[in-house]
Amino acid sequence: MGTAGWRKSTHSGDDTNCVEVAIERTVGVRDSKAPTSGQLTLSRQAWSAALRRLR
Numbered sequence: 179m180g181t182a183g184w185r186k187s188t189h190s191g192d193d194t195n196c197v198e199v200a201i202e203r204t205v206g207v208r209d210s211k212a213p214t215s216g217q218l219t220l221s222r223q224a225w226s227a228a229l230r231r232l233r
Contacts, residue, residue, distance in 0.1 A: 186210050201225075 183200060190196035190210070198213065200206040205225040208217035220228070 184208070184213070 184198040184206075185200070186196055186198045196210050198208050198210045201222070203222075205220045205222060206217045207220065207225075209215060
């Protein structure tokens, strides 16, 4: 994700399982406890669709 800043939700505690998201031209999603284990890369449209379905 280049120089994108990874973000974790403020609703996530320090000891919970959570993901981090970085938004550039695409959206990267990774495990916050294993950030070097890889990431999912989605288009912005796919990310928006996923969030709509989760809500």
